[in-house]
Amino acid sequence: xxxxxxxxxxxxxxxxxxxxxxxxxxxxxxxxxxxxxxxxxxxxxxxxxxxxxxxxxxxxxxxxxxxxxxxxxxxxxxxxxxxxxxxxxxxxxxxxxxxxxxxxxxxxxxxxxxxxxxxxxxxxxxxxxxxxxxxxxxxxxxxxxxxxxxxxxxxxxxxxxxxxxxxxxxxxxxxxxxxxxxxxxxxxxxxxxxxxxxxxx
Numbered sequence: 585x586x587x588x589x590x591x592x593x594x595x596x597x598x599x600x601x602x603x604x605x606x607x608x609x610x611x612x613x614x615x616x617x618x619x620x621x622x623x624x625x626x627x628x629x630x631x632x633x634x635x636x637x638x639x640x641x642x643x644x645x646x647x648x649x650x651x652x653x654x655x656x657x658x659x660x661x662x663x664x665x666x667x668x669x670x671x672x673x674x675x676x677x678x679x680x681x682x683x684x685x686x687x688x689x690x691x692x693x694x695x696x697x698x699x700x701x702x703x704x705x706x707x708x709x710x711x712x713x714x715x716x717x718x719x720x721x722x723x724x725x726x727x728x729x730x731x732x733x734x735x736x737x738x739x740x741x742x743x744x745x746x747x748x749x750x751x752x753x754x755x756x757x758x759x760x761x762x763x764x765x766x767x768x769x770x771x772x773x774x775x776x777x778x779x780x781x782x783x784x785x
Contacts, residue, residue, distance in 0.1 A: 632664070632667055635664070636759075638664070639668065641760065646717075648668055649665075650712050650713055654711040654712050666698075669694050670762065672693075673764060674691050677692070678769075711736075712732050716776075716780045716782050718780060719784060724755070726751075726752070730749045731780045731781060732767075733746045745770070747770050748776065751764070752766075
């Protein structure tokens with residue numbers, strides 16, 4: 585049985601992890617108010633072509649998606665991020681309504697995500713990487729459950745948050761596109777199943 589000191593440390597660590605995870609979500613959602621009518625990130629007007637290395641395979645585009653949002657506090661290469669997505673793509677965060685307790689969706693265009701996440705990344709380092717993957721393909725539809733871990737630094741031994749990104753991918757015969765990223769965050773009442781903590785062979 586753990587000692588009282590060990591239990592106290594575990595409670596402090598759990599509280600810190602929960603606070604950091606909540607901070608990221610709150611930063612994304614509250615940044616809308618701080619931004620007001622002025623966009624923090626320019627719209628996708630560069631018409632930059634995707635780097636072939638970013639979109640040549642499923643592995644490549646998933647790696648590029650995580651790499652594009654990871655880094656020290658400061659700006660990200662949002663034009664690169666935009667090139668990974670199909671036209672009219674969406675990023676969809678799930679959360680609980682603080683008043684009703686109901687599960688709700690918060691859907692964003694790629695530009696809106698860049699605005700909200702960019703406001704948080706400008707002052708906070710954020711690193712995210714894939715730690716598990718399961719996927720299925722039928723015809724033109726590829727669905728990927730990509731388990732992620734988020735870190736406050738590149739060498740942090742433990743993530744402050746984990747969850748699952750549900751990627752919907754499309755390949756038009758020349759390259760891969762992200763159609764949707766739809767995700768939920770691991771919580772004490774929602775642990776990630778063991779099957780999603782391994783990369784599917």
